[in-house]
Amino acid sequence: MDYLKINLDAINQKIVQACQRVGRSPEEITLIAVSKTVEADVMNASVEYGVQVFGENKVQEIRRKFPDVVSGPKWHLIGHLQSNKVKYIIDKVELIHSVDSFKLAEEINKRAGLENRLMDVLIQVDIAEETQKFGCDKDELYQLIKDILKLDHIRIKGLMFIAPFVDNPEEVRVYFKEMKQLFDQIKVEIKHDHLSMDTLSMGMTGDFEVAIEEGATMIRVGTGIFGKRNYS
Numbered sequence: 001m002d003y004l005k006i007n008l009d010a011i012n013q014k015i016v017q018a019c020q021r022v023g024r025s026p027e028e029i030t031l032i033a034v035s036k037t038v039e040a041d042v043m044n045a046s047v048e049y050g051v052q053v054f055g056e057n058k059v060q061e062i063r064r065k066f067p068d069v070v071s072g073p074k075w076h077l078i079g080h081l082q083s084n085k086v087k088y089i090i091d092k093v094e095l096i097h098s099v100d101s102f103k104l105a106e107e108i109n110k111r112a113g114l115e116n117r118l119m120d121v122l123i124q125v126d127i128a129e130e131t132q133k134f135g136c137d138k139d140e141l142y143q144l145i146k147d148i149l150k151l152d153h154i155r156i157k158g159l160m161f162i163a164p165f166v167d168n169p170e171e172v173r174v175y176f177k178e179m180k181q182l183f184d185q186i187k188v189e190i191k192h193d194h195l196s197m198d199t200l201s202m203g204m205t206g207d208f209e210v211a212i213e214e215g216a217t218m219i220r221v222g223t224g225i226f227g228k229r230n231y232s
């Protein structure tokens with residue numbers, strides 16, 4: 001599976017170059033290897049080439065692959081999460097990127113409480129409204145954060161954003177800029193023990209370099225590492 005090493009080297013090089021263009025350190029960036037539809041043997045091979053975090057978007061798929069993947073790398077839930085499925089992943093994932101409602105947060109809080117742990121989450125924000133099915137609207141964001149901060153077993157680490165799909169990533173630069181502004185604003189305006197605001201998850205295979213230039217600290221790359229997805 002040499003292609004994994006080649007792809008990972010190329011991505012890492014692009015991360016370094018994007019950071020250099022704007023005077024950031026590559027150490028500020030965490031690469032999430034989005035392994036949806038990728039089987040456990042390939043995921044295990046990628047760990048040998050340095051992958052430390054997997055991103056998955058389906059609860060069922062996490063449950064199925066979890067026992068077959070080597071321990072060590074962390075798992076992140078990056079896709080839409082239904083409240084009734086929180087119980088299946090609460091003990092498996094380190095970070096949930098896709099919290100976008102109080103109802104979901106309440107369920108995460110309940111399950112995390114039963115496990116006696118503090119669950120780290122990001123709030124998924126929808127600032128490019130026409131294209132997004134999920135994510136909290138910008139006007140509701142402050143209220144949602146304040147409500148979630150009343151829950152004891154959740155820590156908000158930051159924000160997550162999925163840009164609209166475009167051919168030229170320059171078209172979504174304005175959204176990344178806006179996300180960074182929101183992120184900085186919240187960090188200044190809301191102070192709370194359970195709000196760390198150190199993570200801004202944005203950027204995928206097609207647009208991660210622009211996202212890094214605009215302030216992403218976590219990028220979620222699937223195709224760029226594992227190749228084109230096979231959904232059959």
Ligand SMILES: *Cc1c(COP(=O)(O)O)cnc(C)c1O
Pocket residue numbers: 034036057078079162204205206220221222223224
């Ligand atoms: C699939 C997915 C990605 C990765 O997409 P690629 O274009 O393959 O890099 C990133 N984030 C989310 C939320 C996804 O569902």
